[in-house]
Amino acid sequence: MLTISELASYAGVTVRAVRHYHAKGLLPEPERDHSGYRRYGAGAVVELIKIRTLAEAGVPLAYVRELLRADVKEFTAAIADIDEQLRQEILERMRHRENIARLTTGGNLALPSELIEFLDQLRALGVDERIVQIERDGWIPLCAHSPERVPEWVARKRQQIADPQFVDFYRILGQALDQTNDDQQLAELADKLAPYLSRLADERGDDYLNDVDVAPSFAKLMDALAFDAAPPARRLIELLKKRGWTGWTKLERVDSRVRKASS
Template identity: 30%
Template sequence: MDGEHLYSIGELARRTGLTVKAVRFYSDRGIVTPSGRTAAGHRRYGTGALARLDLVRTLRELGIDLATIRRVIDSDAALADVATAHAQALEVHIRVLRLRQAVLTAVAGRRSTPEEMTALHKLAQLTEDERRRLIDDFLTTTFGGLEHPGFPGIARSLTPELPARPGPGQVEAWVELAELSQDPGFRGLMRRIAEQHDRTTGLRRDLTADIRDAVAPALDSGVAPDSPEAARIVTAFTSRHSTDQLQAWRDTVGDARRERYFELLAVINGWAAPESLAPAAQWFSRALQAAG
């Protein structure tokens, strides 16, 4: 077009932020074509070439390959379709990166051995079906063979549901929860808790809920665990439960791994953080010991 400003390769490079080598490369590949040449044979480009190179740079920074870029510029492919496909690919890549981040964070935090790191990596890469089978196995170990009518609902409430697009914190929580659910010691702990709960079939509420509700007012009022009022609370439970039952409850509910599982479960499922039983368990344990 008469009067149109023509740009040298150097000018295109300055205006687009590309290197001279990159502009020459795109020109040699026909992505941009010169509008003419100087008497000395140097290539000159119009404003259309400037616009194309801006688009090329943007698409390349988004990771789109050169063949696809050529199809977009030549109008053989709709930009919206290319963007959709690439966004989907990036979503998969981001998920992989989050899984890697979760593994590396876990490894750094606990000074894992190479063998432990490999195990964590495998947990992070499980498919949805594999995750389901892993948790189902854990829940079967916990509740299998027990008959309390509330166990199916409890099992559902203990099931992590990692969303299709988990955040970094959810991925990290899943890796830790999956590892915890495979720990034989933790499995044994959860089985003992379930067995204790199974023996309360005839009660309206389980022992944990009863103790929590009985202890909460005392905690809020600052009642000392070695006080006469605390002794009355303990007596109310020792009249209905054996000392062995109460000691077993204290040992299981007071285990930090149990509370950690519920914290991780809340993160994965997007639930509110669970109320900690530790203060009530510690208070009742000291009151039980004081009552002797």
């Protein structure tokens, strides 16, 4: 008969592991003998080696008892199921690693790779970094809200920034951020921006500017993010409203009656 230390040694595990397998109900725990020690038979060594082999192969302990009692057919089927589960876990971990690798900086948190590339394109075109950051922060809730639409929206954005006129629009917005307390200069920018937007819309259609079709309430949330990050942007949009355009996330023409009321 073997002590627990001898059993562990012959099976190639620790005493702690033996006790853990007892607690999990995988290895029967013998009664204590007259001297107060538990004694194990030779069969316990074989059983313990089987448990160790399954555990080291990656079989969850919850399945070990079932496998120890299974016949050949049941064992094969169970192993196939476990293998598929492990394969799915590996794929999930690989996806996690890919996501972590994309998070080279905290600024790209919660953004898909195609959107990170789009933001890098804006930088390469000379768009003010503050505008890029506002654009990024607006996309974070948008990606969470409608992830299935993101590829479509990003493709449309890429089409837009291939147009030098649209890139100029981004640059004008960047200039507005420098006019913190100068309402006159913001008004001059609005005077420049309004006819420019009208010309773009006349040439390409209003949908060319109103490119992210989300609910008005969600657009307001995204506008609030932009205005909190860049207060001059809020004032610029107020001035634009008097000149026929409104909205940051959803650029739209203003009805002439609304324009008169806001003047």
